[in-house]
Amino acid sequence: MLINSLFLFLRDLLPLFFFCSILIVFLAGGKARNMILAYGLILGSVSALLVSQFDSSIASFASGNGFEIILFTSTTLQTLLLLLTLCTANRVDARLVAAMLTAMLALISLTSGLNFLIYFSSYWGLQGLTLPMIFGVVIGAGLSLSLAILLYFLLQLLREYAPLLSLAFPVLFISGHFAEVFHILEQMNVLESQLMWSTQSWLPEQSEITLILASLTGYEATPTRWQLIAYLCALASLLACLLLRRRQLLQALSDSEHLS
Amino acid sequence: MRQKWIVSCILLLSSSFVNAETKEFLLEIKDHLFFPSTVILPADEKVRLVIKNHDNSPEEFDSFDLNREKVIFGGKQSVIYIGPLGPGKYEFFGEYHSDTARGMVVVEQGENNAD
Numbered sequence: 001m002l003i004n005s006l007f008l009f010l011r012d013l014l015p016l017f018f019f020c021s022i023l024i025v026f027l028a029g030g031k032a033r034n035m036i037l038a039y040g041l042i043l044g045s046v047s048a049l050l051v052s053q054f055d056s057s058i059a060s061f062a063s064g065n066g067f068e069i070i071l072f073t074s075t076t077l078q079t080l081l082l083l084l085t086l087c088t089a090n091r092v093d094a095r096l097v098a099a100m101l102t103a104m105l106a107l108i109s110l111t112s113g114l115n116f117l118i119y120f121s122s123y124w125g126l127q128g129l130t131l132p133m134i135f136g137v138v139i140g141a142g143l144s145l146s147l148a149i150l151l152y153f154l155l156q157l158l159r160e161y162a163p164l165l166s167l168a169f170p171v172l173f174i175s176g177h178f179a180e181v182f183h184i185l186e187q188m189n190v191l192e193s194q195l196m197w198s199t200q201s202w203l204p205e206q207s208e209i210t211l212i213l214a215s216l217t218g219y220e221a222t223p224t225r226w227q228l229i230a231y232l233c234a235l236a237s238l239l240a241c242l243l244l245r246r247r248q249l250l251q252a253l254s255d256s257e258h259l260s
Numbered sequence: 261m262r263q264k265w266i267v268s269c270i271l272l273l274s275s276s277f278v279n280a281e282t283k284e285f286l287l288e289i290k291d292h293l294f295f296p297s298t299v300i301l302p303a304d305e306k307v308r309l310v311i312k313n314h315d316n317s318p319e320e321f322d323s324f325d326l327n328r329e330k331v332i333f334g335g336k337q338s339v340i341y342i343g344p345l346g347p348g349k350y351e352f353f354g355e356y357h358s359d360t361a362r363g364m365v366v367v368e369q370g371e372n373n374a375d
Contacts, residue, residue: 220327
């Protein structure tokens with residue numbers, strides 16, 4: 001149970017730690033950054049707790065696809081919010097940008113936290129399982145925090161020497177996670193499924209390195225055609241927005257008081 | 261003429277999204293084990309996999325090879341669609357009990373039974 005808890009913690013919550021690092025680097029500091037982080041995390045955690053209280057009935061909704069619908073909607077909204085943020089940063093009121101980033105963080109916290117809460121609340125308190133679960137969570141939190149700090153320093157370095165390249169990180173992060181959830185529509189029989197290739201033999205999804213890669217970029221060892229289309233569409237639109245508005249975005253980055 | 265075009269387009273689109281005849285297979289979870297542990301499926305066909313969880317606790321059906329994951333709550337059942345797949349072996353496991361709950365989908369030409 002320790003290994004299971006550790007693996008599930010990393011799989012579900014590492015993306016949240018990474019996204020917090022990205023936000024901390026790009027929001028130059030001050031009161032606004034702390035507000036976005038605090039409100040986003042609290043809002044997301046409370047929503048995840050509320051949804052997990054009704055997990056069984058939500059799961060029964062829409063022919064047993066209730067959770068999948070929440071997950072898909074949330075991830076699509078995250079992508080749209082990033083697109084809006086890139087398109088409007090330095091053009092609209094800073095409070096509106098802050099609200100969009102808060103909503104994005106809340107949605108990522110909801111999707112990340114929900115999966116883990118289902119597992120944790122189901123097995124918590126069962127004889128002999130509580131202690132290994134606590135150890136798994138503590139080790140998982142320590143590892144996630146260490147990796148998030150490493151990402152923070154990498155992004156800080158990039159932000160200083162190659163700011164445009166550093167902005168590609170949130171784009172890759174969101175595009176990957178957007179594409180990742182397309183298998184939901186395929187397993188619900190809404191879209192046709194077709195596996196494109198498998199890199200499972202040399203970069204297996206259960207390995208530690210791919211767990212990090214998946215959290216950061218949404219890596220899939222066996223992507224499907226629709227996942228590939230979704231990834232390319234999200235990446236193309238976000239990158240186009242990033243390149244078209246690079247001057248304004250770089251200006252916003254250099255302006256440390258932009259969101260304060 | 262225009263109406264025919266519209267109807268043809270709708271039919272073409274709906275045929276690419278929905279498969280009318282889909283074979284159904286049952287997979288059960290009991291005591292954190294999958295029954296049957298080997299599911300034999302026909303090649304190049306989409307199938308409907310009904311997963312029934314007889315345990316009181318939830319289990320997450322997960323497969324990196326099939327690119328599928330779904331939480332099945334205790335005492336409930338869920339449906340996922342898989343395929344069309346080429347002949348071969350595709351592993352799956354229960355994410356919450358990955359040490360015991362393990363199984364395999366074997367895709368064969370012209371087979372449609374499970375053991």
